[in-house]
Amino acid sequence: MSNTTHDTRTGVELAARMRDEHAKVDELAGVLSERVAHVPRANQQRWIDAAREAFEHFRAHMHRHIAMEERDGYMTAVVEMRPRLSDEVERLKREHRQILKLLNGVHDLCEDVDPADSLIIRDVCHRVQDILRYVEHHNHSENLLVISAFSEDIGTHD
Numbered sequence: 001m002s003n004t005t006h007d008t009r010t011g012v013e014l015a016a017r018m019r020d021e022h023a024k025v026d027e028l029a030g031v032l033s034e035r036v037a038h039v040p041r042a043n044q045q046r047w048i049d050a051a052r053e054a055f056e057h058f059r060a061h062m063h064r065h066i067a068m069e070e071r072d073g074y075m076t077a078v079v080e081m082r083p084r085l086s087d088e089v090e091r092l093k094r095e096h097r098q099i100l101k102l103l104n105g106v107h108d109l110c111e112d113v114d115p116a117d118s119l120i121i122r123d124v125c126h127r128v129q130d131i132l133r134y135v136e137h138h139n140h141s142e143n144l145l146v147i148s149a150f151s152e153d154i155g156t157h158d
Contacts, residue, residue, distance in 0.1 A: 014077050015146050021065055022139045028058045029132050036125040044115035052110055055128060059103045062135070066096045075142075078149040088145055095138050102131050 035051040069075075074096075075089045106127050113120050 012150070014075075015143075015150065018069075018142060018146060021068065022143065025061065025065055025135065025139060028054075028061050029135060032058045032128060033132055036128045039121055039125060044121075048113060048115065048121070052113075055106065055110065059107055062103055063100065066100060069142075070096065075145070078145060082149045085145060085149055088141075092138065092142055092145070095134075099131065099135060099138065102127070102134070106131065 032051075032054045035047075035054045040047050070093070074093045079086045079089055106124060109120065109127075110124055113124065115121075
């Protein structure tokens with residue numbers, strides 16, 4: 001099998017895996033986004049518990065998601081196919097660490113929150129919404145990078 005055939009198959013497999021994984025992240029992000037969009041005036045403890053559960057589910061999945069992406073070398077196939085994209089791959093890899101740091105910071109902040117902590121609750125909701133935007137942008141960038149690396153209409157190989 002030629003390297004081009006192997007690289008193309010590797011790229012297709014990578015793209016499919018990332019598409020499936022990003023769809024799951026999007027699904028969990030949607031649930032979490034709905035939870036933090038509005039803080040009710042009544043039954044706040046029930047809301048806090050549900051929001052914390054949605055956040056922890058999302059956070060745990062992001063830890064697994066990032067570990068899976070980096071398990072065999074983050075986007076090795078992309079860098080092998082298009083070495084000039086290595087700086088972009090490194091930037092996205094650094095974002096992984098930053099996203100996890102942000103998620104862990106919100107986790108720590110939420111550990112003891114209760115209905116009387118109205119400012120903390122509002123702050124956490126804003127932070128979660130920001131993180132969800134960062135993750136969405138990050139995933140979009142990853143998808144574009146994979147498409148760019150394995151697109152047939154890019155001229156010559158690096």
